[in-house]
Amino acid sequence: MKGTVILEEPGNPARAAAAWDFDALLEAEQAVLLRLARRLVWDGEEARDLVQASLADAYEKRHSLKDAKAGPAWLRRILVSRAMGHLRRRRVWNVLREALDWGTPLALSPEEQFVGAEKWRALGHAVRALPAQQSTAFTLRYLEGLELDSIAEAMGIGRGTVRIHLYRALKKLKAEQALEGDSP
Amino acid sequence: MRCHDVATVLLESSPPWAPEIRVHLEGCEDCRALARGHASASGLRLPQPPPLAPVPREAVLREVRRRKVRRRIAAGAVASCCVGLLTWLSGPGAPSPEPHDFQEEHAEVFEPGTVPHPELGLRRAEGADDVDLDSLARLVREERGSLSWLVTEVRGYSRRDVVARDDTYKPFGTMAAWLRPPDSRALETPPFRTAVLSFDSQESLP
Ligand SMILES: [Zn+2]
Numbered sequence: 557m558k559g560t561v562i563l564e565e566p567g568n569p570a571r572a573a574a575a576w577d578f579d580a581l582l583e584a585e586q587a588v589l590l591r592l593a594r595r596l597v598w599d600g601e602e603a604r605d606l607v608q609a610s611l612a613d614a615y616e617k618r619h620s621l622k623d624a625k626a627g628p629a630w631l632r633r634i635l636v637s638r639a640m641g642h643l644r645r646r647r648v649w650n651v652l653r654e655a656l657d658w659g660t661p662l663a664l665s666p667e668e669q670f671v672g673a674e675k676w677r678a679l680g681h682a683v684r685a686l687p688a689q690q691s692t693a694f695t696l697r698y699l700e701g702l703e704l705d706s707i708a709e710a711m712g713i714g715r716g717t718v719r720i721h722l723y724r725a726l727k728k729l730k731a732e733q734a735l736e737g738d739s740p
Numbered sequence: 741m742r743c744h745d746v747a748t749v750l751l752e753s754s755p756p757w758a759p760e761i762r763v764h765l766e767g768c769e770d771c772r773a774l775a776r777g778h779a780s781a782s783g784l785r786l787p788q789p790p791p792l793a794p795v796p797r798e799a800v801l802r803e804v805r806r807r808k809v810r811r812r813i814a815a816g817a818v819a820s821c822c823v824g825l826l827t828w829l830s831g832p833g834a835p836s837p838e839p840h841d842f843q844e845e846h847a848e849v850f851e852p853g854t855v856p857h858p859e860l861g862l863r864r865a866e867g868a869d870d871v872d873l874d875s876l877a878r879l880v881r882e883e884r885g886s887l888s889w890l891v892t893e894v895r896g897y898s899r900r901d902v903v904a905r906d907d908t909y910k911p912f913g914t915m916a917a918w919l920r921p922p923d924s925r926a927l928e929t930p931p932f933r934t935a936v937l938s939f940d941s942q943e944s945l946p
Binding site: 579586587590591595603607609611612616698699704719723729730 | 747748751752773774776777778780781782784789791792793794797799801803804807
């Protein structure tokens with residue numbers, strides 16, 4: 557099969573038995589990962605870079621995945637972990653930028669310029685301003701519709717901690733009035 | 741019901757709320773705001789922007805290769821720093837700890853008498869113009885690659901007072917003792933010895 561990376565360990569039957577197809581996983585999951593990354597960081601270009609870095613992580617750690625069925629959740633965990641690091645750095649950078657008063661306002665991302673997306677602009681700005689863990693928990697819960705257990709698994713934290721992050725995120729977004737007007 | 745319990749229920753489920761929750765919400769502004777926020781967030785339906793172009797497999801593998809190179813460079817830089825540190829600790833003009841073993845072992849390459857860099861324990865090979873550079877390079881690589889040789893060398897360095905007793909510094913009298921670098925006996929401290937000796941014992945395993 558062309559371009560297929562099968563995990564094979566000559567002389568190591570235990571590892572050979574756990575072989576799986578990296579390319580198949582890449583092909584099946586990439587669209588989901590790109591969409592999730594875009595929602596996590598609210599920027600298409602950053603999302604693509606994140607997915608590339610996460611897939612490289614996955615390729616390097618591919619021996620640690622023993623069960624191919626766990627592949628999608630495993631990839632999501634890698635991406636979420638990368639995204640949180642990225643969000644943390646971006647937040648620090650934004651604080652620095654404001655503190656140094658560099659004046660040039662941040663350009664709107666394609667997400668924020670998207671036709672019909674005006675009403676999401678305030679939400680996007682408010683979510684981007686949240687601490688990394690709060691914005692990640694919020695996105696996974698309310699934009700991706702994941703259950704609390706899946707969020708806990710993806711973020712590598714406890715279910716109770718997820719609730720705390722969600723609670724704080726909702727409070728802040730309400731205070732920013734970013735969630736007004738969407739009440740059912 | 742306490743606010744904490746209500747918040748837990750609110751975040752774990754969706755409306756319509758159970759009667760006891762509704763009773764609490766009627767009397768608690770904070771929890772009411774949380775319930776409204778949760779309901780608003782649950783109803784968010786983000787518009788779908790055009791899909792992003794997929795990341796080609798080659799780009800992923802290129803990134804993996806780039807990381808490998810970066811790691812190798814970082815490891816090389818660390819190794820260079822260690823060698824630089826050892827060189828600095830050993831001081832200028834210090835003789836190699838066991839130059840005789842090395843020279844005797846490779847007497848066919850090193851000829852006595854002509855010493856370009858005595859401080860390195862090297863001697864000029866027979867016929868300076870027709871030096872067998874390949875075999876010399878191979879020997880140097882072999883010796884450099886030997887961790888046990890490095891350990892022996894480190895032990896040698898760690899047992900000398902590096903600068904103050906060098907002949908170069910004699911004219912300065914006791915001033916040399918004031919100006920010398922930190923005492924190289926620091927290399928004999930337990931953490932360093934444990935680290936190096938564990939490498940040494942690993943290497944000597946069959
Ligand atoms: Zn309450």
